[in-house]
Amino acid sequence: MTSEIDGLVAWRNRNGVPVFMGEYGSIKFASTASRGRYARDSTNNLKRTQIPGCTWAFGDGAFQIYDSTTNKWDENIIAGIQLGTKDIVLYDDAMGSWLRNTSWNSVTSNPNTQFKKSGANSLEVNLPASVGWSGYEFSWQRSTIPAAPPLSPYSALRFWIYGTPSTGVLQVSIHQEGNDANGNPIIIPPTRTVNITPTSGAWREVVIPMTDLGSPTNNYFRLTFKGMTESATPHKFYLDDVRLSQTGSATPPGKLLIYDDIYENTSPAGLATWLYDSSWTGVITKPSTQVVKSGASSLEVEFPASVGWAGYELGLQRKHLDVSLMPYSALRFWIYGTSSTGALQVAIDQAIWVNGYIPGGSFNRFITPAFTPTLGWSEVKIPLSSFKPLPDNRTNGNLTQLFRLSFKGATESTVAPKFYLDQVQFE
Known part of the structure; x- marks a missing residue:
């Protein structure tokens, strides 16, 4: 039984004893434990080991080893990985x-x-x-x-x-x-x-x-x-x-969906199940089948009339400690603006976890400049580079992970600001 291999390899038998190391291209094998042993190459020729001082690695493949001390072929081999030169x-x-x-x-x-x-x-x-x-x-x-x-x-x-x-x-x-x-x-x-x-x-x-x-x-x-x-x-x-x-x-490993109605059995319907609605100051959300960009529904969001400190926020469920944003370059979503929507800011919070907890509410906040959605549906793409650290003493480091995603009201009004979201995703 032979296997064509090249690059540095290492082998040992099922008793954990090193058998040989070497390079197939020049048929050179060596290890301190391979003295008196030979390898059979792909043309069935015996080759003596001569090169000392190689490194161990392990994996798939098979090879026969001839042990001159027992005059037998050792077929009881666990094969080796090519270390550093092959996948x-x-x-x-x-x-x-x-x-x-x-x-x-x-x-x-x-x-x-x-x-x-x-x-x-x-x-x-x-x-x-x-x-x-x-x-x-x-x-x-x-x-x-x-x-x-x-x-x-x-x-x-x-x-x-x-x-x-x-x-x-x-x-x-x-x-x-x-x-x-x-x-x-x-x-x-x-x-x-x-x-x-x-x-x-x-x-x-x-x-x-x-x-x-x-x-x-x-x-x-x-x-x-x-x-x-x-x-x-x-x-x-x-x-x-x-x-x-x-x-x-x-x-690119694909899109990271935050909200879309392809999700089932969620609350609210459409929200990815590793998130939960952590909105604050009386924000009301519900699926809407009347104002829809695609699929069965969109997400209707309504702030209270005074939005000095209110926002729609999606927080990470406790069982998921981190979601990397490193593979993604932008946040993309569709938004339907109404006459009462006003200006919004989008924020991403990045938690500082210590042994599964966030001590003292410790997190970093990155936020965009305020923007005002147009009336009707429009697609918004915000590069992650546009999320800038909030200028306070909690924020440091670079944006690499998602803990919370927020749509924060930036305009006060005597009527409740309302807007709709659909197909919210990182890409």
Whole structure:
């Protein structure tokens, strides 16, 4: 059994004993434990190992090793990853042998031969209808290899995904393994996550730069696809050719929907279920089927007559600690202005989380200049660069995450200001 490989590789048997390292192109292999061992190349020739001092990595593939001390071929090999010169494959017809499925909350997955991008099959994933806390995970299998590959050589996460009408929004994240101050192994949670909305009924390649995933450089621990949308039916999608890659430009991961009537079983109807209405000072909201830009309804918003401190606000549910805005460049929405609307400001709050809490209401606010919607429907696109820090002592840093999105009244009136929103999304 042979496997064509190039670049630096490392191998060990199922007892954890190093077998060889080297380069296929020049058929050179080496390790301190490979003395007296040989490798068989693709032309079935024996090659002696000669080069010391290589680095370990692990993954998919297969190779026969000849052990001169026993005069036998060792077929009991767990194959290795090409470290730094090739992509690390997490899934392609099967999950990598150094990985295991650690999905939770009744998530099911199976190989699927009907919907596949390449090879024999794809991975069909079904999240339960209520996805408040469920996801699919590719986790390092410690019993197979003692150390997972470092993430530092890789610049992007690349995969193909096939969406269905029930898929909704998925949150992608990577956990790392590191060490604490005493050298003990710890799991490092992601500092940034990316939300994607897969295209329904079609394959689409997604390339997410590692910078958008928090620039992880420690050893790989797990990759997670977490459900972010609740629905009356299970959320189904298909994955293929999932890999850590050194090449490729970023593919926009889709739109992050905030409000649209495609969402089901939400309150208010149409609002993404990872958000809740946290409006203040007597603001009234409800779906409207009379004034609609598209679909079944829009969102009617009415401020009280005096809007000195009132606004329509969408806050992040406590179970979702961060939603990255790094993949997006703008906020886009349709707004229907009325004679009473007046001027509005749009604000984004970014929380400062400490151990799952926001101490003392600590957050940063970024806000736009005031604008006055035109009468009737008009589309508004606000670059995220237009959101400027509110000039107070709480605001610092750059806008990278979403905690709250607000539409704040900036005009006082003797009548209640009213307007309508539809298709609110980051893109």
